Amino acid sequence: MKRYQGLKAMRITVSVAVAAVITLLWIEYSDLVLGAMGWIEHTQIIPAGMALSGVTILFWLVMTALFGRIYCSMFCPLGVVQDVAARLGRMSRKGSRRDYHYSPPMTRLRYCSLAVVAVCLFTGLLIIPAILDPYSMYSAFVLNVLKPVWGWVNNAVAAFGVYTGWWTVTYVSVITASLFGIALSVVSLAGVAVSAWISGRPFCNTICPVGTVLGVVSARSLWHIDIDTDLCTNCRKCEHACKAHCIDLTDHVVDGSRCVGCFDCLTVCPDDAIFYRPDRKQLSLPMMQxxxxxxxxxxxxxxxxxxxxxxxxxxxxxxxxxxxxxxxxxxxxx
The missing domain is CATH 1.20.5 (Single alpha-helices involved in coiled-coils or other helix-helix interfaces)
Structure with a gap:
């Protein structure tokens, strides 16, 4: 639907801007971005939980109850990585393999992962939450991998400027992580990116603790994806665009607990039969009521x-x- 093109564009713009700010926040060697945009770290759920910031957690619970999992679609930097990988994966494939399909929820796995993270946070074993929390995973990759590379590039540019006399760039002190930290960051992010390349956003709806917590609330959010069965012709284009695999066109139901609010399904329907709205469609045929x-x-x-x-x-x-x-x-x- 053309009416939702602007909504999708807004979602993409906000998500890219947030991911760029978070990247600059951890990759820079000065305090320029930290001083201006350091507050954005406090909008992330797991760090807020570890800091016992009830205001942030309450804010996201209320926003999720109203609009669904917009945190996952706009404010999670790992979500941007997955969206880019998923898009590249679909572009690299041909035929029916490009399409996504509905799959039943892995409820047991989701709650087991959440329980493990909760126990680890309670006992102070932070390595597991650092691996499974999307913000911690992304920020660790930036710190352990991208920041040293950026420092070496900066110093190379500074040395070349001194040699030629063309410019003056301040040298920085590059601090590298341990080999274990680097390997853990690379393997974690690569695993999520590969899964997104193949199947969209399975990480968000299987082992991500943030996605599980927000999914409990978004299952009954006020604004949600709704299908008008009087208009739907079962072309399945919305199902094939859903990287959360949560649109079941057999029953014309969208699993709100797994919908990540990407709005991709809204812009591909040729029948104007799918909506993002606060009410639910009442069937016009009495025999279907x-x-x-x-x-x-x-x-x-x-x-x-x-x-x-x-x-x-x-x-x-x-x-x-x-x-x-x-x-x-x-x-x-x-």
Whole structure:
């Protein structure tokens, strides 16, 4: 739908800007970005939980209850990495393998991962949360891998400026992480990127603790993705665009707990049958309505009684007609 093109563009713009600021926040060697944009770190959920910042957690719970998992689509830097990898993966494939398909939720795995992270945070074992938390994973990669590389490039440019006399660049003191830290950061981010390349956003709906917590709230969010079954022609384009694998067109249901709010499905529907709105579509065909309300139940019972009475009347009429015909036949024979 064209009406949602602007919403999707806004989502992409905000997510890229947040990811760029977070990257600069951890990659720079001065305090320029830190002084101006350091507050953005306090918008991240796991760091806020570790700092016992109830205001941040409450803010995201309220925003999720209203609009769904917009944190996952706009404010999670690892979400941008996954979106880029997913787009490149679909562009590199041909045929039906480019499409996504609905898959049942891995509820047990999601809650087991959340329980492990909660226990580790409670006991002070922070290495597991650092691996599974999307913000911690991304920031660790920037610190352990990108920041040293940026420092070496800076010093190379400074040395060349001194040699040629063309410019003056300040040297920086490059601090490198341990080989284990570098390897852990590379393997973690590469694993998430490869899974996104193949299948969209499986990390967000399987082992990400933030996604699981927000999913509990977003399952009943006010604004949500809704399908108008009176308009839907089952072309499945929305399902094939859903990198969260949460659109079930067999029942025309969107799993709000897994929807990451990317809005990709809204812009591909040729029938204008999918919406982002605060209400739910009421079916226009009465035979498709649920019979769980007293009014519908009484109406059905009354209609059933009327139909039964009508059928009895018709049956009696047919019997009387047959008896009349039989009497006339007998009298003629006599």
């Amino acid at each position: 649920s019979l769980d309300s007293p009014e519908i139940g009484r109406a059905s019972a009354c209609s059933g009684t009327s139909a039964s009475a009508s059928m009895n009347t018709d049956t009696k009429g047919m019997k009387n007609a047959l008896n009349t015909i039989s009497d006339e036949t007998i009298s003629r024979t006599s």
